[in-house]
Amino acid sequence: SSFFLHLGDFWLQFVLLEVSHPVNLSHTFYGIMFDAGSTGTRIHIYTFIQKDPVELPVLDNEMYHAVKPGLSAYKDKPEEGGNTIRALLKVAKKTVPEVEWKQTPVVLKATAGLRLLPEEKANALLDEVREVFDESPFFVPNNSVSIMNGTNEGVLAWVTVNFLTGHLYAKTRKTVGILDLGGGSTQITFLPKSKKTVFTAPASYIANINMFNHTLQLYTHSYLGNGLVAARLATLGALGADGLDWKVFTSSCLxxxxxxxxxxxxxxxxxxxxxxxxAGYKLCYYEVMRVVKGIVHQPFEVKGSSIFYAFSYYFDRAVEPGQIQNHHSEMCNKMTKYRPISPFLCMDMTYITCLLKEGFGFKDNTMLQLAKKVNNVETSWALGATFDHFNNLNIH
Incomplete structure (x- = not known):
């Protein structure tokens, strides 16, 4: 009987070994990414599970939190800007288990809000964030705090959406394009199917990215000053203007x-x-055209059948109260009715229409996939940037 028991023990251990063996290969890790945008700062805390050492990890969870205004609003009080980061790091401490803090990277990338500031003001803010990171218990990689260039913003948003829609796992050419509309800048990125798109694009609009040991060529560009909020200023003739103390900027879109x-x-x-x-739609359209026409390049194959995901302000503006049902020309011709939602509604909707049609060259009947989240994860460049941190995508 004792012999049987030992055998039994041995068998039990053997079974446990077999069961625990695959589990050992699977490990959980975390990444903290700050998105310092022009209208707010957001923290994304990602939980990944690496099931197979050669495959992409699986995203298990995202904790997301946002504060307003953005860092650029603290351009004259960088310490206060630093405090907004401190507050968001408290969320990270609650989310990431303490034993993982030392190996969890914390990264902040700033976008158009800081790109639009004078360099010394932007640097003072970034230095403040570096101090806050250094006193935190998390792992601070080299170049942890930076202003991201527009190319990376578009490419990394493309990585995020294609990861979340399952297109990256398939290693196929069947991917989706992205349209991202921020406060200060707007991005377009897609994987061209046609060589002509690559040949007819300005050279700086083609980015190479390393994935699965081969290089993908993406069409991507970020238009600084063409984000929704900066475009309001440009439409008003106020972007980069002087005499702000006494000048009043007017528009027939208001x-x-x-x-x-x-x-x-x-x-x-x-x-x-x-x-x-x-005031009204036609005049407003004419005003907004100046901000788009001749500035935004029309890629050759946008008129085709590619699927594009549109998010950030594209999504926010489309789902505001009562807008899905109403054609936006009505919002311009009955501005007082929509003023309680936002006095800028007519200008914003006209700008979005103009940007998509006259700018990028989408047809009236193009269906865009509006998405704030895919599989319950925020659509933004932040997940792609976290990926880039763990699996050097070598964007150039």
Missing amino acids: PKKFREDWTFGGITYKVSGIPDGY
Whole structure:
């Protein structure tokens, strides 16, 4: 009987070994990515499971938290900007198990809000963030705090969406394009099917990215100053203007009786409708055209059947109260009705239409996939950037 028991023990251990063997290969790791945008700072805390050492990891969970305004609003008070990062790191401490803190990388990438600031102001903010990171218990990699270039912003958003939609696992050429509309800049990225798209694009619009030991050529560009909020200023003629203390910037895209002070990136502008002039869709479209026409390049194959995911402000504006049902020309011709939602609604919707049609060259009947989240994860470049950190994608 004792012999049987030992055998039994041995068998039991053998079974446990067999069961635990594959589990040992699978390990959980975490990544913390800060997205310092022009209108807010967001923290993404990702939990990954690496099931197979040669395959892509699986994203198990994302914890997401956001604060407003963005870092650029603290351009004259960098310490206060640093405090917003400190507060968000508390969320990370609650989410990541303490034993993992030392090996969990914390990274902050700033986008158009800081790109639009004078260099010394942007650097003061970044230095402040570095200090906050250094006193945190997390792993701070080299170049942990930086301003991301626009190319990477588009490419990494493309990586995020194609990872979440399962296209990266398939190693296929069947991927989806992305359209990202931020406050300060807008990005377009897709994998061209046609050589002509690559040949007819400006050279700087083609980026190479390493995936699965081969190089993908992506069409990508970021238009600084063409984000939704910066485009409002450009439409008003206020982007980069002087004499802000006494100038009032007017537009027929705003309700006639509208007048207020409006702040972006820590600068205040006096903005108003045209009280004794005209307002409405046609005039507004004409004003907005100047911000788009001749600035935005039309890629050769956008008129084709590619699927594009549109997110950030594209999504936010499309789902605001009552907008899905109404054609946006009505929002311009009945501005007072929509003013409680936002006095900028007509301008924003006209800009988005103009950017997609006159800018990128999408047809009226193009169906864009509007998505704030895919599989319950935020669609932004942050996940792609975390990936890049773990699996050097070597974007160039």
